[in-house]
Amino acid sequence: MTYRAGVVAFRRWHVAALASLAIFALACEAGAGGGGGSDPDPTGPPAKGYPSSMAALGDSITAGFGSCGAFLVCGRNSWSTGTADAVDSHYLRILAKNPKIRNKARNFARPGASANSLPAQASQAVDMKAQYVTILIGANDACAPTPAGMTSVAAFRRDVDRALARLKKGLPRTSVLVAAVPDLYRLWQLGRNDPEAVRAWARFDTCPSMLADPTSTDESDDQRRRQVRARINDYNDQLGQACGKYGKRCRFDDDVHESGFSLDQLNQVDHFHPNVEGQAELADVTFSPRFPY
Numbered sequence: 425m426t427y428r429a430g431v432v433a434f435r436r437w438h439v440a441a442l443a444s445l446a447i448f449a450l451a452c453e454a455g456a457g458g459g460g461g462s463d464p465d466p467t468g469p470p471a472k473g474y475p476s477s478m479a480a481l482g483d484s485i486t487a488g489f490g491s492c493g494a495f496l497v498c499g500r501n502s503w504s505t506g507t508a509d510a511v512d513s514h515y516l517r518i519l520a521k522n523p524k525i526r527n528k529a530r531n532f533a534r535p536g537a538s539a540n541s542l543p544a545q546a547s548q549a550v551d552m553k554a555q556y557v558t559i560l561i562g563a564n565d566a567c568a569p570t571p572a573g574m575t576s577v578a579a580f581r582r583d584v585d586r587a588l589a590r591l592k593k594g595l596p597r598t599s600v601l602v603a604a605v606p607d608l609y610r611l612w613q614l615g616r617n618d619p620e621a622v623r624a625w626a627r628f629d630t631c632p633s634m635l636a637d638p639t640s641t642d643e644s645d646d647q648r649r650r651q652v653r654a655r656i657n658d659y660n661d662q663l664g665q666a667c668g669k670y671g672k673r674c675r676f677d678d679d680v681h682e683s684g685f686s687l688d689q690l691n692q693v694d695h696f697h698p699n700v701e702g703q704a705e706l707a708d709v710t711f712s713p714r715f716p717y
Contacts, residue, residue, distance in 0.1 A: 473715040474522035475555035475599065478515060478529045480504035481545040481587070482560040485606075485706075486533035490697035497535065503698075503706035504558040505529040511704045514558060514601075514711050521713075530554070538564040539580045542587035550594030556715070557591060557598055560680070562605035562659045567631035571651040574633060581662040588670050599716040600674040602667045604660045604681035608634045609653040611696070614687050621687060621695035630696050656681075675717040679709045 480486050480502060488506060492498035500506050506513040515529040530552055532545040539561055549557050561584070565575035591600060608631060615621030616638040625635045634652045637645050660681055667676035687695065689702035698706060 474518050474525070475715060476522060476524040476528060477552065477554050478505065478518065478525065478556040478558070479549035479552060479554035480529075480531045480533050480558050481542060481549060482533040482558075483537040483541075483564055484533070484535035484697060485563070486558070486560050487531060487535055488703065489535050490691040490694060491699055491703055493691065493693070493699075495693060499531050501700055501703045502531055502533070503703045503710065504533075504560075505531045506703065506707075508700065510700050511707055513703075513707050514556075517707075517711055517713075518556070533560075536564060537561065539575060539583035539587075542583055543590055546587040546590040547594075550590060554595065555598050556601075557595070558601045558603070558710075559587070560603040562656065562663070563608065563631075565659065566605065566608065566633060566652055566656050568633045571633050571648055571655070574652070574655050577655070577658045577662060580659055581666060584663060584666045585669075588666055588674070592670060597716070598673065600667070600670065601710065601712075601717075602663050602674060602676045603710055604663060604676070604678040605656050607653075607681050608656060609649060610684070611635075612638055612649060614685075615695060618687060618695070620692070624693065624695040628694050628696075630694060673717050675712065677710050677712075680706065683709055 482504075484490070484497075486502055486504050488498040488500065488502040489496070490498070491501035500508045501511050503511060503513055505515045507516065509516070515525065518525050530548070532548045534541065534545075537545070542559070542561055546557075562580070565580055568574045588600070591598060612634055615625070615635075622638050624630070625638060634649055636648075660678060664676040664678070667674040685702065685705065689698055689705055691697050691699040691702075
């Protein structure tokens with residue numbers, strides 16, 4: 425995608441049925457970023473300000489779900505903590521500047537996670553004393569069976585505030601990146617005329633609040649999609665406000681939502697989760713070399 429979270433994962437949906445596979449894959453993934461692959465061998469002293477540990481919070485996008493060509497978590501391809509050279513994650517970019525971060529990156533993101541999962545993930549980041557934390561959450565809050573089932577804006581903000589409060593209390597000197605929720609309306613626009621995407625969304629019942637009956641032009645379906653788009657915009661407004669309230673060590677990045685992306689950056693199984701190219705795009709668009717924020 426170009427943002428290169430949020431892109432994003434979803435459905436409390438078919439991920440729930442595959443949860444046991446995802447957990448098994450996580451257990452099998454080795455290395456700092458939750459995946460295989462080899463780290464570069466940086467030399468020289470660490471650059472001033474670069475963190476020596478990091479944690480990734482969020483859902484299946486950050487977990488790398490589906491990026492290995494199968495319905496499994498593939499942490500090595502995570503835009504945040506992955507170890508795959510093809511992705512060039514935040515972890516690898518920091519490692520090139522600060523060798524002390526080697527093997528000190530943890531991915532706590534889980535398929536199916538929504539905002540109410542975030543405080544517990546934040547506690548895990550505090551426990552490991554992460555000096556840098558990335559957050560991409562919200563797609564699952566919008567991807568309900570119907571718009572009526574979406575997480576309310578108030579509940580979403582409450583859970584995000586709880587997570588950020590835990591980070592600020594436990595890790596007051598830690599830098600935090602909060603990425604915007606990806607533009608699922610744009611995903612529908614791109615895929616509605618693609619037969620393979622339409623079949624995949626129907627097969628897996630992917631994000632039905634937005635992607636059900638994707639070829640329909642009925643006013644009721646248009647209204648449904650607009651309602652989901654508006655809710656995502658509200659989530660992003662709240663993410664930006666919550667990050668601003670956190671203070672100067674938090675950076676809100678709206679590029680994940682604002683930047684365009686292509687279907688070629690999604691895996692060819694569900695046409696929803698980012699593939700390696702999509703994860704690389706997310707890493708590229710979200711990374712800032714300025715630490716601390």
